[in-house]
Amino acid sequence: MLSKSVVIEPCANSLVWDAHAGVFPDPAVDLNLLDAWPDNGVNYVSINVGFDVMDWQQTMKTLAAYRHWIIENSNRFTLIGSVKDIVAAKHAGKFGVSFDIEGMNALNGDINMIGVYHALGVRQMVFAYNLDNAAAGGCHGIDTGLTDFGQKIIAEMNRTGMIVDCSHAAYKTTMDIMAASQRPVVFSHSNPMQVWGHQRNIRDEQIKACAATNGAIGINGMGIFLGDNVVDNATLLQHITYLAELVGTEHIGLGFDYSPGVDVDIGEILKSRPDYWPSGQGYDTANIKHVAPSQLSDLSNQLQQHGFNDDEIRGIFGENFQRVARACWGE
Numbered sequence: 001m002l003s004k005s006v007v008i009e010p011c012a013n014s015l016v017w018d019a020h021a022g023v024f025p026d027p028a029v030d031l032n033l034l035d036a037w038p039d040n041g042v043n044y045v046s047i048n049v050g051f052d053v054m055d056w057q058q059t060m061k062t063l064a065a066y067r068h069w070i071i072e073n074s075n076r077f078t079l080i081g082s083v084k085d086i087v088a089a090k091h092a093g094k095f096g097v098s099f100d101i102e103g104m105n106a107l108n109g110d111i112n113m114i115g116v117y118h119a120l121g122v123r124q125m126v127f128a129y130n131l132d133n134a135a136a137g138g139c140h141g142i143d144t145g146l147t148d149f150g151q152k153i154i155a156e157m158n159r160t161g162m163i164v165d166c167s168h169a170a171y172k173t174t175m176d177i178m179a180a181s182q183r184p185v186v187f188s189h190s191n192p193m194q195v196w197g198h199q200r201n202i203r204d205e206q207i208k209a210c211a212a213t214n215g216a217i218g219i220n221g222m223g224i225f226l227g228d229n230v231v232d233n234a235t236l237l238q239h240i241t242y243l244a245e246l247v248g249t250e251h252i253g254l255g256f257d258y259s260p261g262v263d264v265d266i267g268e269i270l271k272s273r274p275d276y277w278p279s280g281q282g283y284d285t286a287n288i289k290h291v292a293p294s295q296l297s298d299l300s301n302q303l304q305q306h307g308f309n310d311d312e313i314r315g316i317f318g319e320n321f322q323r324v325a326r327a328c329w330g331e
């Protein structure tokens with residue numbers, strides 16, 4: 001059982017949901033770092049087990065290690081496959097975790113890998129991580145659009161119950177993806193470009209197209225995507241308010257991209273692959289900051305003070321992504 005947990009008002013009886021954490025995918029990562037979420041009132045997080053920067057075998061090794069760790073620590077953590085599992089975990093005083101993969105290089109060209117990853121607990125996949133790949137165009141690439149392989153991937157994701165995630169992909173590609181998917185689509189961790197101009201952020205047309213699928217956009221907590229390396233709640237409020245005015249609160253969620261314990265190395269990691277993290281995009285900023293789950297309680301208060309009602313806050317803090325997950329994963 002979890003030792004202590006903050007209750008975020010007004011979410012005592014609803015799920016608090018973080019659609020993506022940027023825990024660096026490596027079998028050696030000590031997942032005790034996950035305590036930061038339940039200690040601050042969060043019920044579920046999706047953590048990444050791979051991205052296009054690494055080969056698919058490394059993704060599989062990370063998946064094996066993380067699965068093992070969660071099973072070993074089943075007194076506190078539970079691997080979840082459905083919304084029902086998350087509700088049950090909350091009632092049992094446990095924290096729910098599932099996995100995501102950022103980029104289709106993890107398929108190694110084989111569509112059947114989607115079903116394999118799904119069986120191992122992956123519930124959300126990004127198409128391209130910053131650069132173009134065989135499936136799609138990345139936000140720092142030349143935007144090749146969705147390829148024939150990418151089209152087949154969407155059909156298989158819809159069939160198996162994998163959330164289609166447009167974060168990290170390029171504009172045209174994401175519009176292709178949202179037109180092709182038969183189920184709601186998310187940007188699990190992307191901010192509006194009109195609030196902060198960054199290639200990783202998304203245009204109004206993308207936000208509207210996502211809402212039209214009945215999807216949701218998770219606010220990214222990385223300082224360089226929120227503003228000039230700022231992570232305060234006033235800045236989060238600006239991004240949330242912008243989205244609310246554009247498409248309504250029912251399409252807003254949280255995808256903080258939080259990575260406790262790897263912050264010290266993040267500059268080195270980003271510097272190591274200038275192709276994936278190009279210059280001029282703030283990746284070389286000293287001490288890149290992250291929004292932490294400890295800010296959530298105050299964020300809820302600030303939303304209240306700015307006129308958001310309890311239903312809207314519960315939606316933003318989890319019920320909107322919960323709706324998308326039900327539509328994609330099944331009950």
Ligand SMILES: [Zn+2]
Pocket residue numbers: 022102167168189257
């Ligand atoms: Zn990411």
